[in-house]
Amino acid sequence: MAKYEPNQRIKFAYKLEGWSYESGSQSELKRTGEKVLPSEYTRDMEGKIFCPGCFTNLVRVPKGTDYFSNGRDAYFAHLRTYKHVKCDLRVKRSEGKKFDTYEEAQKAIDDENLVIVSGFLQEKPQGQRDPAGVYDETPVEDMNGPVSKVPIARHSGESFSLPSKITTVAGICRNFDENLYKHYFLPGRQHAVRLIxxxxxxxxxxxxxxxxxxxxxxxxxxxxxxxxxxxxxxxxxxxxxxxxxxxxxxxxxxxxxxxxxxxxxxxxxxxxxxxxxxxxxxxxxxxxxxxxxxxxxxxxxxxxxxx
Ligand SMILES: [Zn+2]
CATH class of the missing domain: 2.40.50.140 (Nucleic acid-binding proteins)
Known part of the structure; x- marks a missing residue:
């Protein structure tokens, strides 16, 4: 049996010299870390790459750079050392994230790890230029939606009243790499699930x-x-x-x-x-x-x- 399960859900790792899971700030890692693909890994990155979901250390499999010419079959894997840190990116597919308390869910929204979507914008906002580029120049057009009762409490049957957004698919495409690992609660759904x-x-x-x-x-x-x-x-x-x-x-x-x-x-x-x-x-x-x-x-x- 292989030591690691291939995991294609970890598309990139955050790389930051001197950062550690134990003492580093996760928002700093997200803000200043470089995004590295499995194919871009080099040996000097050992110990400096972290999971976009749980922020513990990752390894590149295979470890060396000399196994594959194109790196296409390479992937990132979690370390066993951090087995105690729950990360839904360890499994093939996630059921969705639950929260113990209202405060925990509200903090996830404030930290931009959770987005409650109550709807998608129906009309183009007035005076907005068209997003159409090759590069990420998408304007922000999110509007505040109503406070919504969201069934994402760990206690079954319990809901939290949380602020929602009326967003756009274009908004989801903006900073798409980072959004992939956020949890979205979409209209008509029962779970907050990572975009990926x-x-x-x-x-x-x-x-x-x-x-x-x-x-x-x-x-x-x-x-x-x-x-x-x-x-x-x-x-x-x-x-x-x-x-x-x-x-x-x-x-x-x-x-x-x-x-x-x-x-x-x-x-x-x-x-x-x-x-x-x-x-x-x-x-x-x-x-x-x-x-x-x-x-x-x-x-x-x-x-x-x-x-
Ligand atoms: Zn993880």
């Missing part, structure tokens, strides 16, 4: 699904069925799909799509969507999303979704 465990690849979707979820898809091509489309004409954006699915489209108005940076030239980029899966002919689609419900992922984060 919420995101569902449309390549794994084989049938329609009437429950809204957070999906991502890799764009194969995008086009409008008519020339010189008006704002309200449909733009068809084809996404990489499961072998058993004929095709999978994001169907949106041309105008809203192009303001999100999706046009005839968009290829090989990732789009994130909060929506339901319906049918499109004999294929599948996600359609009719509002302003805040989809966004093109800044290309600098593509590596986090590559498999």
């Amino acid at each position: 465990d919420l995101l569902k690849d449309v390549r794994e979707v084989t049938q329609k699904d009437s429950a809204p979820r957070l999906y991502f898809g890799k764009i194969i091509r995008s086009y409008t069925p008519i020339n010189d489309p008006a704002y309200h004409n449909t733009r068809m954006t084809e996404l990489a799909s499961a072998p058993s699915v004929k095709d999978f489209y994001l169907k949106e108005e041309h105008g809203i799509s192009s303001s999100k940076g999706i046009n005839d030239k968009t290829q090989e980029r990732y789009v994130l969507m909060w929506g339901k899966v319906g049918t499109n002919g004999i294929g599948l689609c996600i359609e009719g999303l509002s302003w805040g419900e989809f966004a093109l992922l800044p290309a600098q984060y593509d590596y986090l979704l590559e498999t």
